[in-house]
Amino acid sequence: MNNLGELNALPCAVIVTDTGGTILFINQWAQTAFALTEQALPDRLERILPRAGQIFLQTHILPMLRKESVIREIYLQVNGAASTQIPMLLNAQQGFFGEIACFRWVMLPAQHRAEFEQQLLKNRQQIQEFATEAESGRQILQTVMDGVKDVGILALAADGSIRFANSGAGLIFKTATDTLIKSRIGDWLCLPENLFNAFCSPSEPGVTAVQPMVLHDFETRLQLTDGRKIDVQVQLRQLESFTTLQAFRFIVIITDIQQRKQYQALQDTFIANVSHELRTPLTSILGALKLLSVDKKSVLTAQSQNLIDLTVKNADRLKQLIVDILDFSKLSAGQLSVNLQTEFLTSLLHQASDELLHYLPAKQIRIEIRQPLSDIKIQTDAGRFLQIMSNLLSNAKKFSAANSVIKVDAEIIAGFVKVTITDQGPGISEDFIPLLFSQFRQQDDATGRQYEGTGLGLSICKQLTELMGGEIGYQQSAVGGAVFWFTTALAPAEDSGLLPSYN
16 A cells, blocks of 8 residues: 555554565654654564563564464554553564565554453353342242242233243142143133133234233132132232343232132121111110110109110111121121112202201201202112212211201212212321221221221221212312212103203
8 A cells, every 4th residue: 555645544543564574654643642743663573662662572473474474463562651561462463564574563452452352251251240149039939939938920922821820829830730731720710801811812922912000909710620610819910021131921829819819798698687686686785775765754863864865876876787787797798779760859958967956066057958950869878878978968067066067969960969968177197098998997996086987987988889880089188087988860851851961
């Protein structure tokens, strides 16, 4: 190559020597990198090398180059500015400089490559550490999952085929885990229709038709190899495709609830029997006490009358407790039914209000019913509607301040009537709202709590409302107090006399 301008433009050191090592040309990059000046350019190649490099050049590099005509990527140090040494990668080849036989030396900085190799080595070490840690974690996880004997854990592919099963799954399914892994989840469980169809016919290979990242929790029946079926609780969780290297798309957690179901049935039967045995004599006692209380012929002292009245009040509370327990037991067992009929809303609201007139009379709380524009007909079970209203109004009275007002509003929303009860009490704390309709839960759970109650009323209201096709809830009030609401269906248009659509 005779074009010295091109050699000077290269971003690396280029030196041309004759076959004996005398320098014929040094490009500009080499002069700058090796701190050489035009006035003091070296005449021989070894002069830019440290002592060890000079010996290596004469004993190895030049003989190799003369023999093979080319050498590639030999690492050596080159003198730099201020007595520094620069690591370089040396490439050389025989050729001609003009008409002179020569060696062309090309030197590339080895620093970046050395750093890259060091980083590569470090990365390899980290990968080995990660692999060791991952294997250790896998073994620990496997041990933990196999140690959970009462819970079955399965990993599924997109089509529902079982790819992993822990030992707990083998115990619940009454079969070997190897047998499970060769089967599909639909072979064992009675799946909801949407899951069954999605697992049986995925849209594409490796792609599931189950809605992404949907959580499925349900109870179903498990078919055992001996033909028996047992009740199980199933929790299905979908994995993102990038979270696993294997073809796992779902994690299924299965719990045997057969024994729990049996205990629940025994408990429900026991509660029903005990409640019935208590209610029968209590009704007789309460009837006798009320007759005695209103008997004009009986001469009772004021103290005796107060004692009878107190006994009647407490007996009424005990009777209501028994009724709540019975209703809760029937609702839990799915044995309580409702008889939906067409009823007038206004009549039911006034009846519910009148029944609460004598509850906590000393507080002198007024119930204000805001009349709807017309008397609306609703589709409901009148007795259960009054039970819901009684519970919500008694709670409102119980927690409201004396001489306050409880407001009852009704409005039509999309084929339903929404009934709202607003009181002027302390309201519900935000942290308790999620637990409001849970069974046996009260905001004041202390033994010496100020307000009486079992914590079943709102739970029963929720189940009754949903059984009749409505909803129930609580909303915060901007001015204080509690605001409870529930919905009930409007009667069909031909019964209610209203237009088929509502604003």
